[in-house]
Amino acid sequence: MHDQKESCNILKEPRLVVRKFLARPQHEGLGAIVRRSIGRFELKYFDPFLVLDEFSVTAPAGFPDHPHRGFETVTYMLQGSFTHEDFEGHKGTIGAGDLQWMTAGRGIVHSEMPAAQGTQKGLQLWINLSSKHKMIEPRYQEILSKDVAEAIKDGIKVRVIAGEALGTKSPIYTRTPTMYLDFTLKPGAHLQQPIPISWNAFIYVLEGEGIFGNTKSSPTAAHHLLLLGTGDGLEVWNKSSKPLRFILVGGEPLGEPLVQFGPFVMNTQEEIDQTIDDFENYVNGFEKARHWRSESNLSLDY
Numbered sequence: 001m002h003d004q005k006e007s008c009n010i011l012k013e014p015r016l017v018v019r020k021f022l023a024r025p026q027h028e029g030l031g032a033i034v035r036r037s038i039g040r041f042e043l044k045y046f047d048p049f050l051v052l053d054e055f056s057v058t059a060p061a062g063f064p065d066h067p068h069r070g071f072e073t074v075t076y077m078l079q080g081s082f083t084h085e086d087f088e089g090h091k092g093t094i095g096a097g098d099l100q101w102m103t104a105g106r107g108i109v110h111s112e113m114p115a116a117q118g119t120q121k122g123l124q125l126w127i128n129l130s131s132k133h134k135m136i137e138p139r140y141q142e143i144l145s146k147d148v149a150e151a152i153k154d155g156i157k158v159r160v161i162a163g164e165a166l167g168t169k170s171p172i173y174t175r176t177p178t179m180y181l182d183f184t185l186k187p188g189a190h191l192q193q194p195i196p197i198s199w200n201a202f203i204y205v206l207e208g209e210g211i212f213g214n215t216k217s218s219p220t221a222a223h224h225l226l227l228l229g230t231g232d233g234l235e236v237w238n239k240s241s242k243p244l245r246f247i248l249v250g251g252e253p254l255g256e257p258l259v260q261f262g263p264f265v266m267n268t269q270e271e272i273d274q275t276i277d278d279f280e281n282y283v284n285g286f287e288k289a290r291h292w293r294s295e296s297n298l299s300l301d302y
Contacts, residue, residue, distance in 0.1 A: 097145025
């Protein structure tokens with residue numbers, strides 16, 4: 001019976017790992033420690049993904065007031081909690097397992113600061129928006145941990161942040177079509193997860209070690225980013241004695257020119273120049289930045 005299950009392949013052409021990186025710690029923001037895997041010099045862009053950070057922050061460190069335009073940020077908390085505040089008056093706290101999917105669109109100025117004692121840990125993913133969506137109105141989608149779609153089957157647990165897995169769908173609307181799956185595999189578990197053929201996809205390992213793409217591959221441990229090649233899905237084996245936890249993220253490539261200046265991501269240098277002008281002059285989406293400071297920034301002044 002066990003052999004039958006193993007041989008029941010739902011994938012015709014499993015994707016293989018084509019590149020592997022270890023994300024090393026670096027300093028970012030105000031005293032935060034970040035392991036950046038996408039968005040560093042060896043991997044500036046993996047269309048449509050701009051940045052993947054695994055962050056570790058202990059108060060009073062954090063990410064004080066800063067702007068964004070032209071993309072989305074997805075914050076997924078693993079430990080502790082963060083308070084988010086923006087110039088539209090939107091304020092909230094996300095704790096372990098909670099998710100915030102923020103579409104910056106034409107412009108947001110916000111702060112992200114620790115809301116608890118000890119160390120706050122999480123992941124932040126930046127997803128590019130197509131030229132036709134870069135200047136849309138900002139919006140938020142927030143899901144508490146208890147409301148994140150989950151499924152469990154054959155030693156595999158998945159939290160469906162975006163997209164679909166094991167017959168379970170996320171309610172998140174992705175303007176740039178995206179899948180974001182948080183998998184935990186018990187020892188001995190074997191996963192086959194479909195991925196749309198035209199999409200780019202990657203894995204980031206959070207805990208334990210796993211074998212990805214091919215049974216003959218050597219195991220990959222925590223803090224590694226794996227870029228996947230072409231194919232219709234991913235195969236994973238946990239041949240270790242401990243649980244394996246990783247995220248699988250995929251997205252439809254935009255195939256558009258990219259010009260980035262820090263927190264501004266547009267298609268041309270002229271649009272970047274215009275964005276800097278807009279931000280400095282408080283116009284075209286940045287009007288409310290003129291008189292706004294977050295509560296956390298005001299407290300830093302004293």
